[in-house]
Amino acid sequence: MKFIHITDIHLVLPGQRLWGFDPLARLDACLADIATHHADAAFCAITGDLTERGEPDAYAALKKRLERFPIETHLMLGNHDDRTAYLHVFGDASASGHVQKAIARDGSTFLFLDTLKGPPSSAGLYDAPRSAWLMSELEKAAGTPVYLFMHHPPFDIGHDLMDLIKLDDAENFAGLLEGHNIRHIFFGHAHRTISGQWRGIAFSAxxxxxxxxxxxxxxxETVYSDEPPMYAAVLLANGMTIVHSDAFMHRSPALMHKDAERGDWY
Known part of the structure; x- marks a missing residue:
């Protein structure tokens, strides 16, 4: 089974730029590359910061693109998002009014969490209503493999800025996961390629x-940097989770003849 992970698209209004970049153009290039090379993916997950300022028209631009994107896509909210504006455009709230959902594929459960705390804080929050939903879904999973998607990491990642604005109630969140078969946590927020293990659970960003x-x-010199954007193609097979990060906008031929190195390698 294959699925796609994207994060932190930070859309602004069409025609605008953010820190010198065109977020909509980057999203268009990303979705086109995925549709070309990974049309067999079961789904796509975008783990928050869908917009930079939570503007309804930015969400509308995202919705328009996803309507023609051929892969089922699940969205989460980050600290730059506005839940009210998002729901006005997409309208897919859970019973508690949060943007959370669960899907089942190939004997596994995939849970998409809402960690938006809201201004003025950029940290995340997972309060009682959201926790109740998660506990219910974990009970339904009944010990089968579970994969979590969220914006804020529930632990320090070793970055002086981001560790100040991780999930606020990290210890309580960790307690919710105990005794369940959590295989991997996919998160955003960090704007970096990260992988490791936390409390025995694998994670990647x-x-x-x-x-x-x-x-x-x-x-x-600046807080943010210009580094290659990426998406991940994730493969689940034979009890393994394999995460391939692809710098799709920086993929070009090497300085070699097109037929070089094409012999019998095995």
């Missing part, structure tokens, strides 16, 4: 489609 965050603050 991606660069955003817009700006990135330098690993070491001060290594460039």
């Amino acid at each position: 991606l660069p955003g489609l817009s700006h990135q965050l330098p690993l070491v603050s001060g290594s460039v």
